[in-house]
Amino acid sequence: MVSLTDRGLEFSQLLVEMSRVNGLLLSAGEALARPAGLTNARWQVLGVVDHGPATVAQVARTMGLTRQAVRQTAGSLAADGMLAHQDNPRDQRARLLVLTARGRAALRSVERRQAAWANQVASRASLTDLRTATGILRDLGDLLEG
Template sequence: MSEDHSQKDFDAWATEYRQYYKKSSRADFEFRFSRMLILASRRWTAYIDEAVQQETGHTRARWQTLFAIAFADEPVATLDLSERMGVQWPTLIRSLNDLETEGLIKRKMNPDDKRSRLVTITPKGRKALMQVKKVLDPLRQNALQQFTKEELATAENLLERLLLTVRQL
């Protein structure tokens, strides 16, 4: 199955596109940008998910949770963790339950809020995280080496602004 994702391929098969979007209009650029954003995101996610799971056995939900916990300098409240990761509460709780069962994290009651739990990563969790990092870092470097640091910073800024806008909708 071919992947018709390039602009040239899109123009070849989307023969009726101009009935909906005028060439070089703002709407044309917005559609094309959002289309490529979605396609790149889907492909990138599938690429890293497959590689990481094949090498380490960890799903994206698990390793992203481990990273989010490890990057904090102190125990993280479950609600804060959910917000930082942009995931729904039930999804996060399932991941945390699995990670705790395997000894990769610890949860304890929050002394400031008895309804909340604080989450920390264990040494075993850090070891698992380093296994994931050893797979992810070279994948990321290979995919992004064609871009300058300035281009990466610009793209990050653009995506951050988009994310902030979408959160406010």
């Protein structure tokens, strides 16, 4: 059996903390999205499409999800009048998802709540510490991708 080095043990403890924080962030996101009739997943899809019309495959790549998961979420958003489908001049088989006025209003509502929440949470940490944490997580992501 392979024993953990000090670095390996610390990295393992970091992963446990990241999992705990991820769960807390998901819960906070659900609470922020709920008043607008959204979930985290629906909020994220709207957020991607807010940058411009996109296919299900493009949204899935951006979010790191499967096309099936995005297709299902996009379908429920379309049924609720928050997304619409538009012909894609580049590929007639892959229609574009576009925000409707209702979807844009729901997204802006969540964004306002998220900004107030983020400002409140971030006020309890120094800007230097937040930048350091962001850099470390970015570097860790790069290590795992490479």
